[in-house]
Amino acid sequence: MSPRRSYDQYCSAARALDLVGDRWTLLIVRELLAGPRRYTDLHADLPGVSTDVLASRLKDMERDGLTTRRRLSPPGAAFVYELTGRGRELLPVLQALGTWGQAELGERRPTDAVRAHWFALPLLRCLEGQGVVEVRLEEGEFHVYVGAEKGPVYGEGPAPVEPDARLVLDAGTWEAVGRGESSLADAVRDGRITVSGEGTLAKALREA
Template identity: 55%
Template sequence: MPRRSYDHYCAVSRALDIVGDRWNLLIVRELCSGPRRYSDLFADLPGISTDVLAARLKELERDDILTRGKAGPRASTALYELTPTGMALRPALDALSTWGTDHLGDRRPTDAVRAHWFALPLGRAVAQVLPLGTATIHIGETTLHYVITEHGITHHDGPAAAPDLEIRLDLAAATDVATGARTLTVNG
């Protein structure tokens, strides 16, 4: 299927030509913390159909946003990972996350939620208490770790090997920190 374009000679327009389709930036969000299998992506993107997910992954691969590899040398399972071009979208996602926080409102009964969806705003909160270093954050059964350097914040699946800070939160506390209703403290 040919790509639709805004046909505007504008950097924002060209960016949206590539990542502006529905689900594309959410797929990038899912891959910011590291490689994921198709089944993981499908499970953590409630509401997406398998056909749409497959099409978006192919388009993002074609546009050098992600790569498709194997889960192991002999594995038949595909593993998707952001390219450097895809990782360069993280600041845009962080800006959208910051802007979107003011528009979250109350959680509706129909809203899906995953703990790792709070990774971007929690990273900003972690950087307030740990300006440089590594931190492991446990949100219920989900564990993320952050690397905070003078160049910015990255987040990754799983615990850090030797974190400078470790915090445990339940989903409600993580939500409060992510929305700014509560300040993150070293004690959690």
């Protein structure tokens, strides 16, 4: 394991970048906000990262106290990576970075990879309250845990419990919301997002 590089500056921003400033590190955090994940799953959802770089980043993150590695119980018996409490504290950092980066999205390029669950964090920025929201996009399904203080922030596929709200929208709508060109409430009012469910979150979205 290579020694951690440092800016050697007595500045909290520089110290933070010592830990998370390397390429791919924050995107690994984005993926692990979904909960424990296997190396192969991480590699599949981080298109463009080499196996060597991913392995190196995961080792660095474990050394720096951002992640842990553990073996699942049989019959799975695979190793998974998950965020520590310190690692999960990067959620607002990613949210702020995502808000700042909205202006850089523009139209989706032919070479751009996309995963349905990459819309989870932008969606969470638009929701208030507490509960589970299930989302169906053309690219797939995912669910988010609104207001969760511990545990996963989102997950792939249908919600494991009865969600408080279900949203159905097309790619154009979620791209517009992700770029900040349309608010979630406006898209619901315009009929571009279909909301179902009788939970508090569903009612709030319909009444916004």
